[in-house]
Amino acid sequence: MPMRLQSTIQFFSTKPRLLFLLDGLGAAATTIALLFVLRPFGHYIGMPIEILTKLSVVGFVFCVYSIGCYLLLKRNWSPFLSIIAYCNLLYCVATITLLYLNYSSLTRLGISYFLVEIIIIGLIVYIEFRVANALKGKR
Numbered sequence: 001m002p003m004r005l006q007s008t009i010q011f012f013s014t015k016p017r018l019l020f021l022l023d024g025l026g027a028a029a030t031t032i033a034l035l036f037v038l039r040p041f042g043h044y045i046g047m048p049i050e051i052l053t054k055l056s057v058v059g060f061v062f063c064v065y066s067i068g069c070y071l072l073l074k075r076n077w078s079p080f081l082s083i084i085a086y087c088n089l090l091y092c093v094a095t096i097t098l099l100y101l102n103y104s105s106l107t108r109l110g111i112s113y114f115l116v117e118i119i120i121i122g123l124i125v126y127i128e129f130r131v132a133n134a135l136k137g138k139r
Contacts, residue, residue, distance in 0.1 A: 009127055013134040016077040017070055023084055023124060024066030030117065031059035038113070045110035047102055055095070062087060078135040085128035092118050092125070 012019040034056035042049050062084065069080050099106065099114055106114075 005127075009130045009134065012127060012131045016081060016131055016135060017073070019081065019128060019131055020066045020070035020073070020077075020084070023088070023128070024063050024070055026120070026124065027059045027063035027066060031056045031063060033113075034059060044107060045113065046106035047098070047110055047114075048105075051098055051102070055091075055098075058091060058094075062091070078132045081128050081132040081135070085125050085132060088121050088125045088128070092121050 034052050038045050038047070039049055039052050039056075042052065045052075065087075066084055069077075069084070073080060095114055095118055099111065103111075
């Protein structure tokens with residue numbers, strides 16, 4: 001594993017609360033991008049507006065969950081990190097499925113946006129699972 005990624009995992013293993021903040025802010029950014037950037041310019045993206053709206057609702061729910069964990073949890077971080085990691089992973093799978101199902105109507109910009117989003121979320125999922133496992137080992 002690259003040293004920078006390992007040090008990131010070690011950092012968040014000592015400050016798991018900040019990982020929830022990162023996840024929540026990322027989910028907020030996704031929600032805002034989907035609702036206020038992609039939807040109004042949907043013809044440049046090619047993804048149906050209804051799907052963008054549904055994805056933004058999911059992003060908002062993830063944001064509330066992660067920010068709630070950031071604000072309310074004092075210990076026992078691991079199971080809550082695992083929950084959001086699995087949810088993020090499912091979001092990536094759903095997005096890949098939607099890309100496949102809507103491929104013929106998607107533009108290059110649309111495909112690029114969603115692929116970059118999947119890569120970023122995938123990296124966060126990897127970190128969340130690694131941190132959750134590291135925290136389990138500390139109990």
